[in-house]
Amino acid sequence: MSEKLQAIRGMSDILPHETGHWQFVERKITEILNNYGYQEIRMPVLEKTELFARSIGEQTDIVAKEMYSFDDRNGDSLTLRPEGTASCVRAGIEHGLFHNQTQKLWYMGPMFRHERPQKGRQRQFHQIGVEAFGFDGPDIDAELIILSARLWRALGLKDIRLELNSLGTAQARAGYREILINYFSQHEEQLDEDSQRRLHTNPLRILDSKNLDMQELIKAAPMMKDHLDEESAIHFEQLKNILDESGIPYEINPRLVRGLDYYGQTVFEWVTDQLGAQGTVCAGGRYNGLIEHFGGKHVPAFGFALGMERLMALIETSGCDIEAQPLHAYFILSTEEGVTAAGMKLAENLRDQLPQLRLMSHCGGGSFKNQFKRADKSGALFALILGSDEVKNQTVGFKSLRDKSGQETVSWDNIGEKLAKNIQ
Ligand code: ATP
Numbered sequence: 156m157s158e159k160l161q162a163i164r165g166m167s168d169i170l171p172h173e174t175g176h177w178q179f180v181e182r183k184i185t186e187i188l189n190n191y192g193y194q195e196i197r198m199p200v201l202e203k204t205e206l207f208a209r210s211i212g213e214q215t216d217i218v219a220k221e222m223y224s225f226d227d228r229n230g231d232s233l234t235l236r237p238e239g240t241a242s243c244v245r246a247g248i249e250h251g252l253f254h255n256q257t258q259k260l261w262y263m264g265p266m267f268r269h270e271r272p273q274k275g276r277q278r279q280f281h282q283i284g285v286e287a288f289g290f291d292g293p294d295i296d297a298e299l300i301i302l303s304a305r306l307w308r309a310l311g312l313k314d315i316r317l318e319l320n321s322l323g324t325a326q327a328r329a330g331y332r333e334i335l336i337n338y339f340s341q342h343e344e345q346l347d348e349d350s351q352r353r354l355h356t357n358p359l360r361i362l363d364s365k366n367l368d369m370q371e372l373i374k375a376a377p378m379m380k381d382h383l384d385e386e387s388a389i390h391f392e393q394l395k396n397i398l399d400e401s402g403i404p405y406e407i408n409p410r411l412v413r414g415l416d417y418y419g420q421t422v423f424e425w426v427t428d429q430l431g432a433q434g435t436v437c438a439g440g441r442y443n444g445l446i447e448h449f450g451g452k453h454v455p456a457f458g459f460a461l462g463m464e465r466l467m468a469l470i471e472t473s474g475c476d477i478e479a480q481p482l483h484a485y486f487i488l489s490t491e492e493g494v495t496a497a498g499m500k501l502a503e504n505l506r507d508q509l510p511q512l513r514l515m516s517h518c519g520g521g522s523f524k525n526q527f528k529r530a531d532k533s534g535a536l537f538a539l540i541l542g543s544d545e546v547k548n549q550t551v552g553f554k555s556l557r558d559k560s561g562q563e564t565v566s567w568d569n570i571g572e573k574l575a576k577n578i579q
């Protein structure tokens with residue numbers, strides 16, 4: 156018995172009518188990253204499970220309950236990457252990218268987490284990650300925030316705000332952790348199950364709870380900013396100065412923590428109210444301890460990851476203008492002898508002449524009437540029309556599909572120029 160084949164729950168297809176938008180956004184982002192001198196790195200989607208367990212932290216939600224892990228045929232435990240920072244750091248150490256040099260890197264691709272699928276939360280989703288290695292900051296912290304702000308501007312997004320916090324150095328955070336455990340222990344009866352579990356493993360994460368019943372308790376909790384070490388306080392002030400000078404508004408959110416263990420000092424999120432509960436579009440911060448933790452030397456690091464699905468959803472709800480990229484021309488070819496070969500050759504010549512040309516040739520024969528219908532449906536701006544008479548005279552019909560102007564006859568020698576004038 157055959158069951159209907161379906162994609163895995165929480166993993167969606169991005170269909171042809173959507174990919175144009177994705178490509179547009181990815182192109183814009185890549186352009187901006189190139190403008191700032193960041194270089195792309197591509198890592199495998201599968202890594203040893205141990206990599207994530209060691210970097211993200213055993214007690215985090217990701218490692219404790221969200222990873223797609225399995226034993227491969229050799230019995231090694233592998234995991235589909237839930238995020239990109241761990242692999243990026245692994246690759247950097249493995250290939251000596253951190254030896255006496257700084258790196259400004261980015262990557263993009265699918266990530267996998269076994270979460271409850273809902274709006275803005277998939278099991279396969281896509282991130283664009285940006286990481287800078289070897290910079291103590293706060294200039295690099297600011298650069299990455301400024302870069303992300305440029306991205307929202309380039310996409311015409313307005314309803315997105317920046318939240319900032321500092322988590323202090325590892326040492327300051329350890330002290331604060333004890334203070335938090337102490338505070339929440341005194342109110343243990345008010346903690347939900349998740350938070351009780353986190354109390355001794357990852358108490359900072361309790362601050363991040365979305366449980367409405369706990370908001371009073373969380374609001375009254377001691378705040379990191381009152382326990383910040385001097386070095387981190389100065390770092391944070393300097394970052395805020397640069398952002399002020401650059402005209403980037405922000406809110407300090409003293410309860411902003413990151414889910415991953417390796418964050419310290421600056422953390423930030425870009426949040427929107429347009430997407431309901433899953434409102435964080437982009438999140439990141441400083442993780443100076445991670446490379447050392449992997450046995451490398453001390454390399455300061457700062458990065459962020461942007462959730463593509465949430466960004467695309469925000470673009471859609473905000474009605475931002477995405478430049479449509481319709482076909483320029485649809486090439487209609489009669490089925491008479493010799494026309495297909497001549498048409499294919501002419502199409503190739505045009506593609507050689509005009510690298511930016513988006514030209515679709517009709518394949519599969521059929522009447523002119525049917526081909527015109529296809530041409531219309533393709534969204535193309537113009538039709539090129541070739542029959543045996545045109546081949547004989549070395550001409551081609553040229554007709555707008557968007558207005559009522561009539562068909563012109565243009566010679567093969569001039570059709571490239573004619574198209575070029577009409578498609579800028
Ligand atoms: P959240 O609190 O929403 O679970 P997170 O802290 O787990 O987010 P990060 O690990 O920081 O998220 O990932 C960075 C970004 O990737 C998020 O801000 C979000 O835009 C996106 N993201 C994370 N998990 C998912 C998911 N399951 N589905 C879609 N996008 C996601």
Ligand code: MG
Binds near residue numbers: 414
């Ligand atoms: Mg999460």
